[in-house]
Amino acid sequence: MHLTIDGRVVEAVPGQTVLEAARAAGIYIPALCYHPKTGKAGRCRACVVEVEGLRGLKESCALLVKDGMVVRTDTPKVLQTRRMIVELLLSEGHHNCISCQSNADCELQEMAYHLGIERPSYLVESLPTPKDMSSGGIVRDSDKCIQCGRCVVACQHGVVNQVLSFAYRGSHAQVVCDDDQPMGESTCVQCGECVQVCPVGALVLKQPLENKIRPHETTATKVTCPYCGVGCQIDLHTKDNRYAFAMAHEGQWDRQPNKGMLCVKGRFGLDYIDSPDRLRSPLVRKKGKLEKASWDEALDVVAKGLKAIQEKHGPDAVGFFTSAKVSNEENYALQRFGRALIGTNNIDHCARL
Amino acid sequence: MAGLATTLGSGAMTNSMEEVFKSKVLLVIGSNTTWNHPVFGSLLKRAVKQNGVKLIVCDPRRIDLVDFADIWLRHRNGSDVALLSGLQHIILRDNLEAADYIRERTEGFQDYKKSIDFFTPERVQKLSGVPVEDLEAAARLYATAGVGALYYCMGITQHSHGVDNVKSCVNLQLITGNIGVEGGGVNPLRGQNNVQGACDMGGLPNVFTGYQPVTNPAAVEKFSKYWNVPLSDRVGLTLTQMIPECGKKIHAIYILGENPMVSDPNLHHVEESLRKLDLLVVQDIFLTETAKMAHVVLPGVSFAEKLGTFTNTERRVQLSNPAIRPTGNVRQDYEIIADLALRFGQEFPRAPESLFQEIRDLTPSYAGLTYERIREVGIPWPCPTEDHPGTRFLHAGKFARGLALLTPVTYSPPAEETDEEYDLVLSTGRILEHFHTGSMTRRSQILDAAVKNGHVELHPEDAKKRGISDGDMVTVATRRGRIETSAMLTDRVDRGSIFIPFHFAEAAANMLTNDALDPIAKIPEFKVCAARLERIAVAALEQK
Ligand code: SF4
Ligand code: SF4
Ligand code: SF4
Numbered sequence: 041m042h043l044t045i046d047g048r049v050v051e052a053v054p055g056q057t058v059l060e061a062a063r064a065a066g067i068y069i070p071a072l073c074y075h076p077k078t079g080k081a082g083r084c085r086a087c088v089v090e091v092e093g094l095r096g097l098k099e100s101c102a103l104l105v106k107d108g109m110v111v112r113t114d115t116p117k118v119l120q121t122r123r124m125i126v127e128l129l130l131s132e133g134h135h136n137c138i139s140c141q142s143n144a145d146c147e148l149q150e151m152a153y154h155l156g157i158e159r160p161s162y163l164v165e166s167l168p169t170p171k172d173m174s175s176g177g178i179v180r181d182s183d184k185c186i187q188c189g190r191c192v193v194a195c196q197h198g199v200v201n202q203v204l205s206f207a208y209r210g211s212h213a214q215v216v217c218d219d220d221q222p223m224g225e226s227t228c229v230q231c232g233e234c235v236q237v238c239p240v241g242a243l244v245l246k247q248p249l250e251n252k253i254r255p256h257e258t259t260a261t262k263v264t265c266p267y268c269g270v271g272c273q274i275d276l277h278t279k280d281n282r283y284a285f286a287m288a289h290e291g292q293w294d295r296q297p298n299k300g301m302l303c304v305k306g307r308f309g310l311d312y313i314d315s316p317d318r319l320r321s322p323l324v325r326k327k328g329k330l331e332k333a334s335w336d337e338a339l340d341v342v343a344k345g346l347k348a349i350q351e352k353h354g355p356d357a358v359g360f361f362t363s364a365k366v367s368n369e370e371n372y373a374l375q376r377f378g379r380a381l382i383g384t385n386n387i388d389h390c391a392r393l
Numbered sequence: 394m395a396g397l398a399t400t401l402g403s404g405a406m407t408n409s410m411e412e413v414f415k416s417k418v419l420l421v422i423g424s425n426t427t428w429n430h431p432v433f434g435s436l437l438k439r440a441v442k443q444n445g446v447k448l449i450v451c452d453p454r455r456i457d458l459v460d461f462a463d464i465w466l467r468h469r470n471g472s473d474v475a476l477l478s479g480l481q482h483i484i485l486r487d488n489l490e491a492a493d494y495i496r497e498r499t500e501g502f503q504d505y506k507k508s509i510d511f512f513t514p515e516r517v518q519k520l521s522g523v524p525v526e527d528l529e530a531a532a533r534l535y536a537t538a539g540v541g542a543l544y545y546c547m548g549i550t551q552h553s554h555g556v557d558n559v560k561s562c563v564n565l566q567l568i569t570g571n572i573g574v575e576g577g578g579v580n581p582l583r584g585q586n587n588v589q590g591a592c593d594m595g596g597l598p599n600v601f602t603g604y605q606p607v608t609n610p611a612a613v614e615k616f617s618k619y620w621n622v623p624l625s626d627r628v629g630l631t632l633t634q635m636i637p638e639c640g641k642k643i644h645a646i647y648i649l650g651e652n653p654m655v656s657d658p659n660l661h662h663v664e665e666s667l668r669k670l671d672l673l674v675v676q677d678i679f680l681t682e683t684a685k686m687a688h689v690v691l692p693g694v695s696f697a698e699k700l701g702t703f704t705n706t707e708r709r710v711q712l713s714n715p716a717i718r719p720t721g722n723v724r725q726d727y728e729i730i731a732d733l734a735l736r737f738g739q740e741f742p743r744a745p746e747s748l749f750q751e752i753r754d755l756t757p758s759y760a761g762l763t764y765e766r767i768r769e770v771g772i773p774w775p776c777p778t779e780d781h782p783g784t785r786f787l788h789a790g791k792f793a794r795g796l797a798l799l800t801p802v803t804y805s806p807p808a809e810e811t812d813e814e815y816d817l818v819l820s821t822g823r824i825l826e827h828f829h830t831g832s833m834t835r836r837s838q839i840l841d842a843a844v845k846n847g848h849v850e851l852h853p854e855d856a857k858k859r860g861i862s863d864g865d866m867v868t869v870a871t872r873r874g875r876i877e878t879s880a881m882l883t884d885r886v887d888r889g890s891i892f893i894p895f896h897f898a899e900a901a902a903n904m905l906t907n908d909a910l911d912p913i914a915k916i917p918e919f920k921v922c923a924a925r926l927e928r929i930a931v932a933a934l935e936q937k
């Protein structure tokens with residue numbers, strides 16, 4: 041089916057929302073409470089549009105497409121509403137983008153930018169609330185929280201870790217961990233899903249913050265998590281050829297095994313790749329001690345040693361342990377080496393263990 | 394996964410993870426899912442909370458999943474066969490089995506049924522500690538709720554009778570008609586990111602890639618033609634058979650990316666054995682406990698530096714990309730192997746995609762997979778042709794071996810039971826924040842800070858009897874060795890039981906464990922052994 045958005049004819053599939061159809065066509069509609077993984081929440085009204093034949097403004101994150109629908113995202117009324125939302129949010133919190141970890145990776149900032157808002161026209165004076173630094177991997181800055189509720193839905197219904205919820209009422213409403221504990225003392229398991237969905241800088245990763253690396257400086261590469269067998273797809277963010285941080289890969293997230301989620305190991309357990317303990321040279325035992333050696337020397341020792349044992353005791357005197365940690369290609373290569381060039385089927389891996 | 398292969402003709406998880414949403418009831422046994430496969434744990438919890446899927450958890454420990462369960466069966470360590478067979482006894486007694494399915498798709502029912510007669514609810518209560526009412530309720534729920542999926546992990550396989558455990562799982566799924574259907578299945582959750590792939594690639598002593606037996610002349614001919622060399626058709630030795638043969642039948646071992654010094658049971662023995670080798674080669678990214686013993690250490694690269702495929706627990710083949718360039722005098726793992734092959738007069742491919750092409754040429758279940766097809770979203774094998782979508786669940790309509798085999802099972806007690814001297818049941822496993830031998834997670838800042846040292850989970854009542862408080866240093870001893878660690882008081886473990894995570898080399902739980910082997914799968918007994926626990930006197934600590 042087709043609909044018209046801002047004069048452009050756009051293709052859509054039944055069941056899609058107007059917001060989804062617009063985004064699929066590359067048309068910008070802001071959305072602060074809606075996220076593909078957490079669904080529509082109807083809290084922020086940032087996504088409102090006008091639809092021909094319908095009265096008033098409609099929330100595009102909840103509005104299902106109809107064939108022939110005519111939608112406008114740029115009427116004065118729409119822009120006025122968006123402007124008010126952004127102004128209010130900016131004035132209520134402490135949104136100092138200059139020092140924010142989420143600078144250039146913030147949906148509120150992006151919205152303000154699109155609207156040409158440079159500073160809020162009124163400011164509510166308030167003292168800053170100290171950040172919650174108690175968690176090993178996550179920093180919470182409640183002054184930047186826009187109460188969109190994504191993190192609550194993600195924690196309650198996405199990863200079902202049931203830590204975050206809204207507490208207190210009215211202007212005191214706040215996202216809390218358990219019974220308002222510091223995150224590090226709560227039942228939080230540090231899966232990081234709340235950070236992943238937070239549209240602003242209210243929930244950020246501690247490691248890049250401390251290392252002064254912001255998301256816009258990094259390169260993301262899709263990798264498979266090296267830990268358990270779920271095989272989560274991860275965007276490994278790097279800077280200057282070093283680990284920066286990890287996010288769940290969200291491309292086609294609903295078709296991936298991890299549905300856009302990670303656990304604490306995939307989220308925080310990848311920095312070992314830069315560990316100073318990494319081996320950086322072949323080693324050969326000389327007079328009882330392992331000493332640095334050239335590749336040629338090391339490989340010659342291995343080849344000569346294997347050949348000698350093969351000749352003296354036969355091929356079945358050699359054994360190979362392949363690995364549940366390396367790729368299929370490498371496992372294949374090693375078993376081919378053992379079978380074809382040594383001549384033994386003494387090949388096993390540690391998976392029984 | 395020998396148990397699965399003999400009964401179903403294939404050793405992998407039969408169904409996909411996302412099918413939990415299609416199940417009506419789930420039975421999870423021997424898997425602390427939210428710690429060991431946390432993201433799948435989230436999917437499980439979602440299915441229960443949001444889709445109303447029923448959940449039965451069988452575990453001696455009060456794992457987190459218990460909070461989401463409709464029924465929790467706290468069976469004794471090592472009594473899995475009794476428990477599962479007890480459920481089957483009730484299902485058959487009350488005629489709740491899938492009679493048509495049994496008739497059309499299975500064989501061996503009569504002998505199997507006879508073996509199940511033994512497992513009356515009363516007897517099973519005695520053997521497993523699970524009350525008769527709970528057994529009855531669980532059996533009824535499981536057999537009547539609709540399509541049911543069974544998930545298990547190391548808790549099932551790491552026993553001296555792991556193969557019997559797996560057979561009991563398969564039997565349950567067969568008599569309830571739950572194999573070969575969407576949302577059902579027998580699903581072993583793989584513990585490491587490429588266990589499935591390592592098996593698929595022929596990292597086993599009895600098969601080439603894709604489980605083609607080395608004893609099958611046609612397979613031997615095919616591989617020997619492709620590789621252009623004659624090949625052995627003798628089944629090789631397993632890892633746990635090779636270790637004790639070191640210095641006898643085995644004189645050289647080549648280890649790629651593993652650390653058996655920490656992962657193997659009864660560690661003293663492993664160390665002693667490896668010392669008897671004329672040549673120990675370790676190819677790894679760290680100087681692991683095992684690498685420290687090697688004659689030659691070859692530095693490969695981490696997952697983050699390589700292009701290649703990994704096959705997840707649901708058989709899904711996924712492409713992983715290089716995120717950083719290797720630094721230092723290291724080489725890609727496939728290059729190292731190719732460099733060695735050259736010294737034996739053969740040219741191996743030096744690009745992952747060319748190696749993958751060889752895999753496709755030789756392995757029918759991988760034949761239809763290309764890097765291009767799996768670049769964004771992985772595809773589960775079998776995938777025989779390039780226009781095949783891949784296979785989410787196995788055995789639809791027909792089993793690999795024709796009819797599925799219902800196998801008789803017999804109960805045997807754990808290889809080692811408690812006595813007066815060793816009065817506690819020790820089990821080992823993983824915790825959420827760490828992985829396997831800890832060589833990766835303990836070098837990760839945040840994970841290391843989260844849990845720095847090993848510990849032993851101890852029930853508060855058992856602690857009180859011994860005058861132990863939370864955090865006290867204790868010794869844990871078995872007939873094979875002793876370690877020192879700190880006590881963590883928790884009712885996650887039952888009275889009379891203790892649990893030690895095995896990630897910590899300085900207090901390696903595997904110093905304590907039993908190397909009684911499962912007669913067929915050759916999986917060492919990790920889960921159960923008898924132990925003694927004592928507080929270390931403060932004076933003794935200060936002396937150190
Ligand atoms: S890190 Fe995970 S468990 Fe912790 S609060 Fe966020 S979503 Fe919840
Ligand atoms: S912390 Fe972030 S995700 Fe949660 S409510 Fe606040 S702004 Fe939204
Ligand atoms: S992120 Fe966690 S659940 Fe996912 S593969 Fe890695 S270890 Fe497993």
Ligand code: FES
Binds near residue numbers: 083102
């Ligand atoms: S995104 Fe639509 S109401 Fe918030």
